[in-house]
Amino acid sequence: VAREQMVADILAAGRRHLATHGAAALSLRAVARDLGLVSSAVYRYVPSRDDLLTRLLIQGYDELGQTVEDVAQASRRRTPARQWLALAQATRTWALGEPQMWALLYGSPVPGYAAPTDTIDPATRLPRALITLVIAHRPTLDDQAPSPKLQPLLTPIRDQIPPGALSDELIMRALMAWSQVIGSVSFELFGHRKGAVTDYAQYFEQEQLRLAAYLGLG
Amino acid sequence: VAREQMVADILAAGRRHLATHGAAALSLRAVARDLGLVSSAVYRYVPSRDDLLTRLLIQGYDELGQTVEDVAQASRRRTPARQWLALAQATRTWALGEPQMWALLYGSPVPGYAAPTDTIDPATRLPRALITLVIAHRPTLDDQAPSPKLQPLLTPIRDQIPPGALSDELIMRALMAWSQVIGSVSFELFGHRKGAVTDYAQYFEQEQLRLAAYLGLG
DNA sequence: TGTACATCAGTGAACGCGCGTTCACTGATGTAC
């Protein structure tokens, strides 16, 4: 109905505002202004500013997740290393296109806002896609001495993948790779790679190829 | 003189406010209130809010840099891998003690604020300490085919270290390790490691030991 | 088909709060003769 359209319009306006002015500047009043409404009218459709933020957060995680899943599907005939690179590059490209949304998802927490549990599920789509790729190729590492310290450490994540699908060493490396992808994109986006390399995209490619090798996706 | 003491007090109050309420909530009025001053009085000592932010930013980078440099000095008799671990852990520990400052340094940029060039120099102390460690041990990697793509890519950073001190492959890996350290700390601090591992400190240790090995500091 | 009523989108004013920055000023301190 028209009601749903209106909610969608509010989300879109919020999204626009987020993209141009950042999460901290996202306000219900601004959204209302964008839509030509009086500020109180928005409360017919959205219970609070925090709720709007949550919806946008979920939207962001879902979009990024969907993007990466699509790329995983599209690149499935390539070599494992190229597949990894494709996923990583899809992440980076999405982030460059939506820097403020990226900052909302992976940057500093918004002060006074705690993300509710509804956001957890969409947030797992990206790491799930990454680990699925690793599982699909079941790389065999020269696991010299499997560190006994890993065993208890990785219990939570091990419970989320098929039993025996990956060695502890590989799970560990996959976790490292996951946070490396996110960390590297943030590092570039937040301006910390300035003056270090000549070409961000090429650096990222080199980095991710090495990461793929480290994961045994050679 | 008393003037300098006052400036120091203002910085300290700003620091306190940053630590408890975050960078976005840092305001000159709040600082003035903390010091029992009227808001306009602060302008005797600090030209603007952005200037205060810049000073805090520099203070943060310097503190973190100093901490890591001190640890580098103190751990210089250990094995290379243990030295790396010490630096990484010092970074993480500092971040856990100053989460809001960390967020200011390495999280999302503050909206409407662009860090001036004065912050660049203090910001390089941490990466400088890391790369100094790598140089000190001049690891030899089994550099199979030195990628010709790296050569032009790494020019800016290569110009900042002694000529010939490190192979391109090692410079590349050092860059990766640098952003991995920052990224991993942020990842944990911003809540993305929830539900993945049982013990953050142990995970970090395992991760950094692998990173040291990857740098040939094994 | 026509009337009575309920629903509900949107209004406008208000509450109480925050911010950065400017400006004319008071009044104490310290310096120069």
Place this chain on the structure above:
DNA sequence: TGTACATCAGTGAACGCGCGTTCACTGATGTAC
């Protein structure tokens, strides 16, 4: 030693702006008989 003056820390009011949220309301639309 005592007076005249300059310096400058701190005041208080103001400008103009933003925000989230509540509440009594208008008025159009749609439904039920």
